[in-house]
Amino acid sequence: MKRLHRSSDRMFVQMLTDRLQAEGIDCVVKDENRSSMGEITPIVSWATVWVIESEHYDRAEELLHAITNLPSLDEATWECSQCGEVHEPQFSTCWNCGNDKEAV
Ligand SMILES: [Zn+2]
Numbered sequence: 001m002k003r004l005h006r007s008s009d010r011m012f013v014q015m016l017t018d019r020l021q022a023e024g025i026d027c028v029v030k031d032e033n034r035s036s037m038g039e040i041t042p043i044v045s046w047a048t049v050w051v052i053e054s055e056h057y058d059r060a061e062e063l064l065h066a067i068t069n070l071p072s073l074d075e076a077t078w079e080c081s082q083c084g085e086v087h088e089p090q091f092s093t094c095w096n097c098g099n100d101k102e103a104v
Contacts (some may be wrong), residue, residue, distance in 0.1 A: 001028075002057045005049045005064055013047045016067060025060050026052040 004027070007013050013029055020027045032046040051060045076089035082099040092101045 001050050001052050002054055003048055004051050004057070004060050006032075006046060007049075008044045008046050010045070010047060012067075013049060016049055016064060019063055019067060020049075020051070020060055023059065023063060025056040025063075027060070028052065 005013075005016060007016075017027055017029055028050050030048045030050060032048060051057045077086050078089065078101055079086050080094040080097065080099050083094065083097045085094055085096040087094065087101070093099065094101075
């Protein structure tokens with residue numbers, strides 16, 4: 001078993017494991033903050049994702065990179081070169097001045 005990723009982002013961990021399982025890669029998530037004391041509330045709750053079969057590890061790593069390199073909505077927004085208005089990626093022309101996205 002090999003550790004693939006460590007994150008405090010539970011949404012991301014969930015997305016990653018869903019993706020791995022969809023590819024037929026067995027994985028487990030371990031909670032690093034599960035304390036036997038039961039009293040300490042961690043500020044950041046870390047989770048680690050482990051790939052069970054070591055021969056799946058390279059493929060799992062590729063998938064991890066594919067997911068982390070996806071552009072976020074913030075990065076995909078574009079700024080109009082004519083008026084400076086910022087737009088969501090789904091818009092192809094500036095609503096303010098009609099300038100084309102491709103002209104940016
Ligand atoms: Zn504009």
